[in-house]
Amino acid sequence: MTTSSVSRRVPVQARSEQRLKAILETARLVFSEVGYACATMTEIARRVGVSEATIFTYFASKRDLCVRVLVTWYDEIIAQVENELPLIAGTRSKFTYLVRTHLYRLTVDGTGLCALILSEGREKDDKFGDVIVELQRRYTAPMMSVLAEGVANGDVRADMPLGLLRSAVYGPMEHVLWDAVRKEKAVDIEATAASLAGLLWQGLVPPDTRRAALQQLRGDIVGAVKRFEAAVSK
DSSP: TGGGGBSOOOOOSHHHHHHHHHHHHHHHHHHHHHHHHHOOHHHHHHTTOOOHHHHHHTTTSSHHHHHHHHHHHHHHHHHHHHHHHGGGOOOOHHHHHHHHHHHHHIIIHHHHHHHHHHTTTTOOOSSSHHHHHHHHHHHHHHHHHHHHHHHTTTTTOSSSSSHHHHHHHHHHHHHHHHHHHHTOOOOOHHHHHHHHHHHHHHSSSSOHHHHHHHHHHHHHHHHHHHHHHHHHHH
């Protein structure tokens, strides 16, 4: 499903564009406040100051409206990252920036929408989940690029698939977001991002083969000594 397919028509006049913007902004607030199931087109129309029929001239259903809200939100985040990421030098600095931005935008800036994505994105009753998957693919593309760049220049380990590295990064962050959503607890973004990025980075850097070899040698020697002592004591 594309952005154009969820909207019945593209507003061409300034008044229509302003009305569409108001509908999307209001719908974002309502979905964030009460979730998808409890949100109603009636309430959204009431807050905008239009009739439900007016909203239905732009969107075929509440589902379509919700998808457009999420698409718009993701577009905002992606645009921010695409503007700021090229200004950052170094794989680790870029990685830390993406971790911080992810935590900030999905907690401080959008806890309600974060909850919507974490819950509705897992639904299998329609194509909503497929839309979320495509949005997340676009959203995580910059992280994939940073990891690929890191592999190419030796900053990131090359012995694991990029998809698995991505999962290893976003999995822990999702748990942080779930805790923030479920407990409605404020998150210290700077401290959490710094700690989490540091921890995750340790798993991304190439393994020190020389240290591993020395540790293996030490283990072999200790084992040999113990076996020798056991044999002598008999």
